[in-house]
Amino acid sequence: MNKFLKLAILLMVASCGGGGSQAPRNLDNACLLAREKPQYFAAMKRTEARWGVPVHVQMATFHQESKFIGNAKTPHRYALGIIPLGRQSSALGYSQAIDSTWKDYQQATGKRSARRTKFQDAADFMGWYMDGTTRSLGISKQDARNQYLAYHEGRSGFANGSHNSKGWLLSTATRVQQRANMYQTQLAGCRR
Secondary structure, three states, X not given: OHHHHHHHHHXXXXXXOOHHHOOOOOOOOHHHHHHHOHHHHHHHHHHHHHHOOOHHHHHHHHHHHHXXXXXXXXXXXXXXXXXXXXXXXXXXXXXXXXXXXXXXXXXXXXXXXXXOOOHHHHHHHHHHHHHHHHHHHOOOOOOHHHHHHHHHHHHHHHHOOHHHHOHHHHHHHHHHHHHHHHHHHHHHHOOO
């Protein structure tokens, strides 16, 4: 009986290990990432088919937002460097969607049970958001840099040029585009 109890506890702990929230091992190789997390790749292909947002653009944005970590949250803020004030925003999950935008997505798509910590839902959200950005701002779905800027600042913020005064954000958006280009090249050479 003692061995059975130990085995049961071990299985229970292993099943709660949170493996789905761990980042893939190689974030710099799209082919290895797709091989390690085929469910992620399949979700991004479905998003590409539904919303027209290329897989490489999604991958680069997921990399920047969460490094493919399902329970990612923004850092805490502190007053005087020691007094906790809470998180920087309500952003959560793979896509780092904030509460209000996630609720808009759930309402618009009818996916009331969608979760930010579920990759398939996060990919569909990203496609929905970027499709809306293309329709409202005219930004190409291939343009990872400007799609990222509109994703980060919100469509209104992008339209008002809020990103133009943030050098760090412009640099980040350029890195997102470079990563998207890298992923696109790699995916073209993958053996499927």
